Amino acid sequence: MTTYRSRISLSVSALALAAMMPAGLAAQERQTIVHGADEEPATLDPAAVEPGEGGESIIFHVYERLLTVGPDSPELMPSLATEVPSLENGLISEDGLTYTFPLREGVTFHDGTEFTADDVKYSWDRVMELNLPGSAADILADKIAETRVVDDYTFEVTLNEVDASFLYSSVLPMTASIVSQDAVEANGGIEAADEYLSGEMVGTGPYTFGTWNRTENLSLEVNEDYWGEMANDNVRLELGVDPDVRVLGLRAGEFDTIETDPTYVPDFGDAEGVNVYSEGLLLEPLHIGFNMNVPEGNLPEGDTIPTDFFTDVRIRQAFNHAFNYSAFLNGALGGFGEVNPHYVPIGVFGYDPEAPVYNEQNLEEAERLFKEAGVWDEGFTVTVVVESGSLFEIQCLILKDSIEAMNPDMRINVLGVAEAVFDEALATSPVNYAMWAKNGDPAADPIDYLLTYAHPDGEWGEAHGFRQGYENPDEIASMIEEAAVELDRERRAEIIGELQRVLYEDPMWIIGAQEGAVTAYRDRIDGMVIQPLWPRPSINFAILDKTSE
Amino acid sequence: MQLRDYIIRRLIILPFLVFGVSVVVFTLTRIGGSPIGVYLSHEMSAAEVQQLEERFHLNEPLYVQYFYWARGALQGDFGYSGVASAPVSQVFWPKLAATLELSVVSAAVAVMLGLWLGVFAGVRRNRWQDHVTRVVAVSGASLPLFWFGIVLLIIFWANLGWFPVGRSDADIWASMPHPTGLYMLDSILAGSWRGFVDAVWHLILPAITLGFGAVAIITRMMRSALVEELQQEYVDAARAKGLPERLVLNRHARRNALVPTVTVIGLTIAFLMQGAIAAEIIFRWPGLGRWMASAVVRGDQATIMTYVLFTSVLFLFANLVVDIIYAKLDPRVRLGD
Numbered sequence: 008m009t010t011y012r013s014r015i016s017l018s019v020s021a022l023a024l025a026a027m028m029p030a031g032l033a034a035q036e037r038q039t040i041v042h043g044a045d046e047e048p049a050t051l052d053p054a055a056v057e058p059g060e061g062g063e064s065i066i067f068h069v070y071e072r073l074l075t076v077g078p079d080s081p082e083l084m085p086s087l088a089t090e091v092p093s094l095e096n097g098l099i100s101e102d103g104l105t106y107t108f109p110l111r112e113g114v115t116f117h118d119g120t121e122f123t124a125d126d127v128k129y130s131w132d133r134v135m136e137l138n139l140p141g142s143a144a145d146i147l148a149d150k151i152a153e154t155r156v157v158d159d160y161t162f163e164v165t166l167n168e169v170d171a172s173f174l175y176s177s178v179l180p181m182t183a184s185i186v187s188q189d190a191v192e193a194n195g196g197i198e199a200a201d202e203y204l205s206g207e208m209v210g211t212g213p214y215t216f217g218t219w220n221r222t223e224n225l226s227l228e229v230n231e232d233y234w235g236e237m238a239n240d241n242v243r244l245e246l247g248v249d250p251d252v253r254v255l256g257l258r259a260g261e262f263d264t265i266e267t268d269p270t271y272v273p274d275f276g277d278a279e280g281v282n283v284y285s286e287g288l289l290l291e292p293l294h295i296g297f298n299m300n301v302p303e304g305n306l307p308e309g310d311t312i313p314t315d316f317f318t319d320v321r322i323r324q325a326f327n328h329a330f331n332y333s334a335f336l337n338g339a340l341g342g343f344g345e346v347n348p349h350y351v352p353i354g355v356f357g358y359d360p361e362a363p364v365y366n367e368q369n370l371e372e373a374e375r376l377f378k379e380a381g382v383w384d385e386g387f388t389v390t391v392v393v394e395s396g397s398l399f400e401i402q403c404l405i406l407k408d409s410i411e412a413m414n415p416d417m418r419i420n421v422l423g424v425a426e427a428v429f430d431e432a433l434a435t436s437p438v439n440y441a442m443w444a445k446n447g448d449p450a451a452d453p454i455d456y457l458l459t460y461a462h463p464d465g466e467w468g469e470a471h472g473f474r475q476g477y478e479n480p481d482e483i484a485s486m487i488e489e490a491a492v493e494l495d496r497e498r499r500a501e502i503i504g505e506l507q508r509v510l511y512e513d514p515m516w517i518i519g520a521q522e523g524a525v526t527a528y529r530d531r532i533d534g535m536v537i538q539p540l541w542p543r544p545s546i547n548f549a550i551l552d553k554t555s556e
Numbered sequence: 557m558q559l560r561d562y563i564i565r566r567l568i569i570l571p572f573l574v575f576g577v578s579v580v581v582f583t584l585t586r587i588g589g590s591p592i593g594v595y596l597s598h599e600m601s602a603a604e605v606q607q608l609e610e611r612f613h614l615n616e617p618l619y620v621q622y623f624y625w626a627r628g629a630l631q632g633d634f635g636y637s638g639v640a641s642a643p644v645s646q647v648f649w650p651k652l653a654a655t656l657e658l659s660v661v662s663a664a665v666a667v668m669l670g671l672w673l674g675v676f677a678g679v680r681r682n683r684w685q686d687h688v689t690r691v692v693a694v695s696g697a698s699l700p701l702f703w704f705g706i707v708l709l710i711i712f713w714a715n716l717g718w719f720p721v722g723r724s725d726a727d728i729w730a731s732m733p734h735p736t737g738l739y740m741l742d743s744i745l746a747g748s749w750r751g752f753v754d755a756v757w758h759l760i761l762p763a764i765t766l767g768f769g770a771v772a773i774i775t776r777m778m779r780s781a782l783v784e785e786l787q788q789e790y791v792d793a794a795r796a797k798g799l800p801e802r803l804v805l806n807r808h809a810r811r812n813a814l815v816p817t818v819t820v821i822g823l824t825i826a827f828l829m830q831g832a833i834a835a836e837i838i839f840r841w842p843g844l845g846r847w848m849a850s851a852v853v854r855g856d857q858a859t860i861m862t863y864v865l866f867t868s869v870l871f872l873f874a875n876l877v878v879d880i881i882y883a884k885l886d887p888r889v890r891l892g893d
Contacts, residue, residue, distance in 0.1 A: 037726075049641050140604035141596070221640040221647045221848070223842040224726055243726055245840070247850065251720070252840060255714040263722070347685065427593030427855035466601070492829030 029404070037241050038553040039227060040532065043253040044264035044544075045218045047222060052204035054134040054183035056139050058448045059291065061246075063181045065544035068211035068227055068242070068549065069117075070184035073108050073127065073162075074174060078536040079356070081451070083174055086095040087122065087185055088162075088210065090173065094494065103169040103494055104152075110160040114185040114234045122165055124162040128154045129188040133197050148369075150177055156505045167491040172452035175356075179451055181333045185211065198302075213238040213549040222247055227548070238549035257281055257527055263553060264528040264535075266544045268398060269343035270387070272525060280530050285343050290449040291348045293317045293402055294460075295517040297323055298441050300472035305439045307390040310422060312441060312552060316382075316389070318476045320513055325376035327514050331409045335519045339401045343523030349512050350461050351453045352521055354539065357503030358453070363511045363531075369416060370413055370523055382507060386416025391442035392432055395423030399444040401518040438470060446522075451540050453503050457487045460462040461510055468515075477513055531555070559880070561644070566876050577868040578629075581861060582622050590614055591857035596639060625861070635858030639850045646864045652866075653737030654723055655843035658835070659828045661740075662763045666770035667826075674778020674817070675810060683784055689775060691890065696772025701831050705765040705838040712761060719761045722840045728754045762839040766831050770824045777820045781813035788812075789820055829867075 038218075048062030049055075056062045073088040083091045088108040088518040092098030098107045106119040114122040116254055136146040156162040166173060177183060190209035191197070208216035213233050217226030225241040245262065253265040254274045258281060275281050306314065317323055333347050346366035351358045377383040392406075393400045400423050407419040424432070433443060450456055458465045463473040463480035465487075475482045486506050493499040519533060523544060524537040537545045585591075588706035610616045613624050634644035677689035696854060712719045723729075724739060732746035736827050740759075743751030785791065786809050794804045840846070844863060851859035 047639065047641050049638070140607050141600055218730065220650075220842070221642050222651075222847055223723075226726065226730075245722070248840065249837065252709075252838075255709065256721070259714040259717055261713075425853060425855060427596070428589065430596040430600075431589070431593035434596045434600040434602070434605045436605075470601075 009275055026351045037239045038238070038555065039226075039243050040263045040548055040551060040553050041245045041261065042242060042544075042546075042548070043248045043256055043404070044260040045248070045250075045266045046478060047246045049342075050205040051208055051216075051219075053130070054137045054144065055139045055142050055205060056181055057180075058180065058450075059543060061545065064209070064544065064546075065225065065227070065244075065276075066181045066184055067212075067542045068214040068547075069208045069212045069216050070181075070186065071200075071212045072179060072181075072183050072185065072229075073110075073334045074178050076451075076538060076540045078178065078538050078547065080538055081356075083179070087114065087127070092103045101368075101556070103166075103492075104162060106160045106173065107157070109540040110162060111234065111338050112160055114211050116211055116231060117230060118187060118190055120187055120189045122185070122187075122211055123159045124156040124545035125159075126185055127162045129191070129292075130185045133191070134182055138196060146177045146180060146182060169494065171490070171494050172243050172454040175451035176455045179540070181235045190312050192524050204355055208346060214242065216445070217241075218242055219382065221554070225261040230346065236549075239552045240548070242548045248354050250281050254527075257529065260529060262529075263532050264526065264544075264551075265526045266545060267525055269523055269525045270398065272341050272343065272527070275527055279529055281525050282530050282532075282535070283525065283535060284535050285525045287537060287539060288345055288353055289334065289545070290352050290354060290451075290524045291446040292347045292352055293399060293444075293446050294349060294517070295402065295406060295442055295444040296345075296471065297476070298438050298471045299328075299476050299538065300436055300437050300453065300470065301439060301441055306441060307392075307420075307422065307435070307439070309388055310390050310441065311386075311388045314441075315475070315514060316441060319380050320378040320476065320478060321376040321381065323514050325373045325514075326406070326410070326519050328369040328376065329373035329406075329409045329413060330519065331368045331405050332366055332367070332516050332520070333368070335402055335405050337531070339398060339405070339522055342524060343525045344520040345523075347521030348523075349447070349516055349518040350456055351507050352447075354458070355451065355453045356496075357500045357533070359500075359507050362504055362507035364513070368409065375415060377414070377466070383414060384416075386414060386418070386421065388418040389441050390420040390422050391444060392422045392424060392429060393444040394426050394429045396520075399446065403444050405519070406517065412458055436470065449539065449543075454487070454491045457490065457503075457506060461506070461515065462487045471515070473515055476515065479513075481514075483509060563876070563880065565791055566637075566879075570780045570876075571870060572863075573872055574869055575864075576882055577803055578865055579622065580628065581864045581868070582625060583618075585860055585864075586618060586621075587653040589776045589855065591855065593855045600635045616660075617660075633696065634862040637851070637858045637859045639847060639857055639859060644858050645735070646846075648862065650734075651844045651847050654739075654841060655832055655836070655845060657738050658738065658759065658762055658766065658843060659832055660758050660772070661768040662828055665763055666774060667823065670774025670780055671766070671814075671817070673775040673800045675782060675805070675815075676788070677781030678779040678813070679805060681786075686779075689779070691773040693775045694767045696778070698770070699709075701765060701769060702834045702838060704768060705762070708765055709838060710759050716773075720758055721761070723755075723758050723842055725754050725758075762835045762841055765838070766828060767832065768791045770827060773819065773820060773824060773827075777817045778813060782815050783807060785809040835851065 041116045044061065047066055047309055048059040048061055051062050051065055053066055056066060056100055071087050073086060074091055075086040077084050080248045082290045088111060089098060089111050090098060090109055093110065110124055116122060129146055131154050134144050138144045140149055150166050150173060157163050171198060186204065188370050193202040206219060213230050215226035215230050217228045219225045223245045224246055227466055229238045250271065255260045257265050257277050260280065275283060283337040299315060301314045303314055334348065336344050339469045345353055346364055347353065348362060348364040355547055363379055391403045393403050400421065403421040407421055410417050410419050432440060447456065447460060460467055462468050463477055463484050477483055490499055490502040494500060524539055526537060526544060528535050531554050533554060534550050539545050541547055586615045592609055592614055596605060613621055632645055637647060673689055677686045680686045680776060709818045713721055728751050732748050734742045735745065736742055740752060741753040745756055791804060791809055793806055806865055832843060833849055835841065836843045836846035836847055847859065848863050
């Protein structure tokens, strides 16, 4: 809560400064930060955007949420709301069901209309009403019983049940962004708006939406009327830039910042004028999934495993022991990352550093477990499907090496396919592969991971038949459900730590690593920070400052 | 048959050909799987997938899907490009214009440079200038385009910083209207010298990359044709009657040597269209080729369909035009028999 007053005074002085300067002059002095981005946004609509997708970063800069997180810590901070609701300040009701958000006055949308509680209600209701496939609409729709406008600057929401992760998992994500009711209504209203909003934006954020030349670039302009601290420089994202061209372009000075992953860091060597930022970890664990739900006869050709192969916990443990963690971490990731306890990644609430994790290859233990499970002598062949050319594919190849080196009769086929083919394979029900690799969706609260990736009736639990695999599925389910509603932080952390231990004994994933937060940028950019809780590339352009070289 | 009748007959057949092509293309793209993949994420549930399939009629039989597609296409709706995050029809023209600009400039450079080099080497047969030209030509024809482009990129963009990549400086591009989508033309229309220089500056590296292979082919062809012509008796006759060598070359030999070379130039244009895909990817040129390449990789069938259909129609028309030109040039060519 340090900067509250200073932020206001700063913004006042910034406004005063802006008022003294002719508008044209102020605009002229702005530099443009050029970012070499990975993919084209699929949509710019908060109601449609998929977590982890390229459009999230644009939404992050142009729209705002009620709450936000700053660069240095995962603590929630006010944004369009002026206070973070808690039991202590009375903004969360005694029964834990009603959240009250006092809203900031005097904020205007980029089209000049005023921001009020109606816009908040409209934005959230719209997401829930549209409930678009692939979007994260369920983070609001599944939890909220009612939204209410108390007065112009007070918004209230009532939940279906007590939910300890509501602020992090529902208010912070891009899906909960506040759009302008007037702008949406003027362009076809809720129903038609998913088309309008997929390519147009009217928000309250530090940047206004500039132009979007499809497959080329997308520009953001400094919002000169921003209520908070004004951004320094305009931004242009160059879209769909090939990874090698991104690296060359940064060296050439064409780009100021680029989307990088650790595998590219060696390419910079001692390149002049290039800095590499590497602090902290991304919240997207790299994982290989076990599927226990493949119907008889549906496995890929060549697979010799029975369909209930992975219901045997010893086999899942053996895979986890056999994986060569250090080869992945120090080879593919160049040392940027940590071994990861997936279900509760390092950096989210409740992570217990004391709990055991698979972090070292232990071939004897793996051999013992394979033998005990009775699959060592006969061997097996299993296919793991993965997007070709990706980091995930390297993870699969390391698994293949690890397993096949132990016993040549145990074979892993790595099936690399195009992204669209992979997505289709995983969205098919049932999934016809016993193993697949990808990364987890980033989330701010451990319960999001646990529900999605560990709960026996959760998203993957149901799809992959975790119930048939867990020794004690009901216990795991009830622990996760308890952690979801426990408002006492200490008790909540305790349950989550306990879950980490249970899930170590009964693993449903092989977790290669938690990737390090790494980016490379020109040294003319001041103030580079990566906050994994901000959407990928986890950079907030509004706080960067580009100096002329 | 009269030329006019022939043209009319061909024009009547054209829609049927286009229909046939569209059926074939539609069927072939569907063999690669359902186009649904490009709309999915791996975290989607089966119900969500089904919802999307219903929305795009992908749960219907193939011929019904074709009907929906064809109905849309007739109304100018070619579907939604997952790669460009926009309707295909909205993105198509700007991309086509970018590719046209690059191909035309490369072709112009290749033809002019190729002809000049060919003559230069032909008249200096077996002297060192001829050998140097030959080395250049052979390397041009044999260097893979994608490799040559990357080398240029590393030297002139990443290391020396002389030339940019992409198609334009974003600020200059935004400073003028783009009625035609052809950047050079737009900048002339807008009276922007800065824009014109920017357009040319961005074109140099990709045009060299793309044109280099074509230069090589044209040079070789022109040289050998010229060498052959220069050995003809009419050249000796021309020299014998005392014509200056310049006139012998320009008025007689070069003209005749052009005939076979022009055939090769025709083939070269097709070569440029293919090469444009690689050049556009390397130099971040926002044209059809780059868009198409990502569409193929990501299974964006709406885009693939439109592209293939477009090129097919283009070739159908080109064939028609070529037939007509042949008939005009050489009365011995008989049409429609």
